[in-house]
Amino acid sequence: xxxxxxxxxxxxxxxxxxxxxxxxxxxxxxxxxxxxxxxxxxxxxxxxxxxxxxxxxxxxxxxxxxxxxxxxxxxxxxxxxxxxxxxxxxxxxxxxxxxxxxxxxxxxxxxxxxxxxxxxxxxxxxxxxxxxxxxxxxxxxxxxxxxxxxxxxxxxxxxxxxxxxxxxxxxxxxxxxxxxxxxxxxxxxxxxxxxxxxxxxxxxxxxxxxxxxxxxxxxxxxxxxxxxxxxxxxxxxxxxxxxxxxxxx
Amino acid sequence: xxxxxxxxxxxxxxxxxxxxxxxxxxxxxxxxxxxxxxxxxxxxxxxxxxxxxxxxxxxxxxxxxxxxxxxxxxxxxxxxxxxxxxxxxxxxxxxxxxxxxxxxxxxxxxxxxxxxxxxxxxxxxxxxxxxxxxxxxxxxxxxxxxxxxxxxxxxxxxxxxxxxxxxxxxxxxxxxxxxxxxxxxxxxxxxxxxxxxxxxxxxxxxxxxxxxxxxxxxxxxxxxxxxxxxxxxxxxxxxxxxxxxxxxxxxxxxxxxxxxxxxxxxxxxxxxxxxxxxxxxxxxxxxxxxxx
Numbered sequence: 001x002x003x004x005x006x007x008x009x010x011x012x013x014x015x016x017x018x019x020x021x022x023x024x025x026x027x028x029x030x031x032x033x034x035x036x037x038x039x040x041x042x043x044x045x046x047x048x049x050x051x052x053x054x055x056x057x058x059x060x061x062x063x064x065x066x067x068x069x070x071x072x073x074x075x076x077x078x079x080x081x082x083x084x085x086x087x088x089x090x091x092x093x094x095x096x097x098x099x100x101x102x103x104x105x106x107x108x109x110x111x112x113x114x115x116x117x118x119x120x121x122x123x124x125x126x127x128x129x130x131x132x133x134x135x136x137x138x139x140x141x142x143x144x145x146x147x148x149x150x151x152x153x154x155x156x157x158x159x160x161x162x163x164x165x166x167x168x169x170x171x172x173x174x175x176x177x178x179x180x181x182x183x184x185x186x187x188x189x190x191x192x193x194x195x196x197x198x199x200x201x202x203x204x205x206x207x208x209x210x211x212x213x214x215x216x217x218x219x220x221x222x223x224x225x226x227x228x229x230x231x232x233x234x235x236x237x238x239x240x241x242x243x244x245x246x247x248x249x
Numbered sequence: 250x251x252x253x254x255x256x257x258x259x260x261x262x263x264x265x266x267x268x269x270x271x272x273x274x275x276x277x278x279x280x281x282x283x284x285x286x287x288x289x290x291x292x293x294x295x296x297x298x299x300x301x302x303x304x305x306x307x308x309x310x311x312x313x314x315x316x317x318x319x320x321x322x323x324x325x326x327x328x329x330x331x332x333x334x335x336x337x338x339x340x341x342x343x344x345x346x347x348x349x350x351x352x353x354x355x356x357x358x359x360x361x362x363x364x365x366x367x368x369x370x371x372x373x374x375x376x377x378x379x380x381x382x383x384x385x386x387x388x389x390x391x392x393x394x395x396x397x398x399x400x401x402x403x404x405x406x407x408x409x410x411x412x413x414x415x416x417x418x419x420x421x422x423x424x425x426x427x428x429x430x431x432x433x434x435x436x437x438x439x440x441x442x443x444x445x446x447x448x449x450x451x452x453x454x455x456x457x458x459x460x461x462x463x464x465x466x467x468x469x470x471x472x473x474x475x476x477x478x479x480x481x482x483x484x485x486x487x488x489x490x491x492x493x494x495x496x497x498x499x500x501x502x503x504x505x506x507x508x509x510x511x512x513x514x515x516x517x518x519x520x521x522x523x524x525x526x527x528x529x530x531x532x533x534x535x536x537x538x539x540x541x
Contacts, residue, residue: 012302013337013390030306030389032335040341056342058333061310061385064343098335098342100387102306103290 003229004122008130008237014098016131020123021103024155025143027116028103031123033131036093051085053095057120060101062109071113075099075120078171078180084134095133097124105158114167114184115156118143121171121180122230129234139179140203140226141171144195146187152198166191170199174227203227253339256465264466268454274462275301280503282458283394285511287405287518293432294410298402301460302392305336307402308385309410313424316372316379324371325381328356328403336388348395351487355396356386356403359443359474363482366407370436373415378422380412382435393461396472400443405515407435409522440512441482443474444504452492455500457507471496473504477512 002023011017014032021028039052055076057068075097083095099120107113113120118141128135145156145164153160161167166185173179183192205225239246256264264274271279283301290297294309316323332340332349340346360366371380384403388395411432414425447459447467459467469489475481481501486492 011304011335011390013392014335015338017335030335030387032389034334034338037338054342056333058331058387060387061308061383063329096334096338096342098333100306100333100335100389102308102387103292103295106310 003224003226004119006122006126006230006233008126008233014127014131016127016129016133018123018126018130019102020119020126022119022155025115025119025157026104027101027119029099029116029119029123030102031097031099031120031127033095033097033124033127033133035095035128035131035133036090037096039092039094049086049091051083051090051093051095053080053083053085053097055079055097055124056099057113058098058100059106060103061106065109067107067110067113071117071120074117074180074182075124078121079124079128081179082135082137082139083128084136087134090134095128097127099123112167112184114169114182115143115158115161117141117169117182118155118171122226126230126233130237138174138227138230139171140174140230141169141180142199142202142226143167143169144199144202146185146191146195150191152195154198154202168192168195168199170196170203172200172203172227176200176204201225253337253461253465256462260462261466264463265449268449268456273456275460277458279454279456280507282507282511283460285401285514287401287515289405289409289518289522294406296402296406296409298398298405300394300398300401300458302390303394303398304388304390305395305398305402306387306389307399307406308387309406310383310385311380311410311412312383313373313378313415313422314381316376318376321376322372323368324379326361326366326368326371326384327381328353328361328384328386330356330386330388330399332388336391340391352395352399355443355472355474355483355485356399358485359400359441359483360403363441363474363476364438365404365441365476367436367438373422374417374420380415382407382410382412391461393464394445394458396443397445397458400441400474401511401515404440404442405518408437408440408515408519410435439476439478439480440515441474441476441480442508442511443472443483444500444507446471446473446496446500446504448490448492448496452490452496455496457503471500473497473501475501475504475508477509479505 004022006020010019016033019030055072057072121141145153146166166187169182171180203226286299288297296307298305330353334342386399414430416423446455448455448469472485474483
C-alpha cells in the first residue's frame, strides 16, 4: 500500500499551508490556514473567550453547494475541539481554514464527501501545523468501503466507492482514541466493529501498547501507519527548516 | 476586511521615486514580465501558472447539458473565479469582493466574449444537448497581476483540455469514455491574452506586470486584451487617474509583442507535455498485458 505524499508550506501568502495527495483515491488537496486573524464584528459574540474556526471547502470543477457546506460542518466540529482557541492571542480571533480540491475526480452533485474526508482532514491538520496553531492533539483518518460480500477496501477509488454498500470514515487521535466516525449506507454493528478495528490498524499499526501508555507503531499489510506517515512529513520539514542549526557544529 | 493592508507612505514614495529613476523593486525593466512558468497536471486541462510570486491553478471540465433556449446551436462556456483566503488573507471566503467581480468581468470580456472558444462547435444535438465547458480558477498565491495570470492559465487550459467524444446515433447521444475513443481537443478560434499596465507619476511612468506593492502604489491601470494577430478585443481604463491617449497607442504595440512571447511559452509547454504524454501512451499500449 502506497502511503500519501504531502508537503508543508507550499504557499507564500497564507500563514500556513499544506498540499496532500492520496494515491489510492487519487485526490489532491491544497489547504491553507490563516490564524489568528481579525474577523469582521459580531461573529464572535457567542463565545468571546474562544477562537472562531471557519472551514471552507472549494470543489475543483463545480460550484460549491450543500455537499461542501455539510462536510465543512463535520471538519469544523472536529477541529474546533482540537484547536486551543483560548491560547494567548487567539481569543476573539479567527482560524480560517481553506481547502481546495485541486486534483482528482470531483464529487458529483449530491454525492457524499466521505471518500475525500480523510484527505481533507489530513490537509487541514498539516496546514494547521504549518501555521503553528496550538492544537491539543494530532490525528489521522481513513476511509473504508465495505462491498456486498463484506470485503473491506481501504481508501477506495471513486469507482469502488460507488459500488460499495457502506462507507466508513474514522479519525483517531495520536493516542488512538476515536475522534470521528461517519458512516453511510446500511451495515450491521458487527461490520462496524470489523471496520473500526481495521481503521485503527491502518492509522496506528497493529497496536502494541506499553505500560506507560505509549503506542509502538509496527508495519503490516497496510504499510506504514498513517499517523507515522504524517509525523514524518512534519519531521522532514522541520529538519529541512532547521538544517542550519542542526548541522552547525 | 476584504482589503489588502495599505502601503505605508514611505514605501509608496520609495516605489515612486525609484520608478522616476527607472528602477523597479525587483530590478526589472518597465516593459518586462516576471518569470512565467506554465506546467500541466496529470488530467487534461489542469494547468499551474507561476508568474513571479503569483500562482494559480486552472481546471477545465466538461459535461453534457441542455443548451440555452435562445441559443440552441451554442454550447456553454463559463469561467468561474472565486477568491478565497488561500490567495491572500485579505480575501474572505464565500463573500464576493470588488476585485473578484472586476477580474471575472475582465476575463469574461477578454476570453469569452471575444469567442476564443468556438461555442458552436460544442453543440451535440440542436436544442437538446451540448457540451458545457467550465474553467475553474483557483488562486493559490496573490502577488499582483491576477488578470494576466488568470488569462494565461485559462487559455493554456483550453488548449490543453480534451473532451470525451460524443456521437449522435438515431437521435441518441452517445458519449464515449476517454479510454474508448481518443478525446477531442477544443476548437480555439484565436488566442487572446490580456496585458495590464500601471501608471505612476501622473501618467508619465507606465509599467507592465506590476507586483502587489506596485499595484497598490499605482495611480491607474490600463488593460489591453489582444491576440497574436494584433486584433484588440478589449481595452479598459477602469479607475484612477486620467491617462494620456498616446499611452494606449504606444503600449498596444508593446502588448502585442508580449502576447506573442507568452503564447510562445504556452505553445512550448503544450508541446513538451504532449510529447511526454505520447511517450507514456506508447508504453502503456505496448505493455504485455494488452491484447495484440
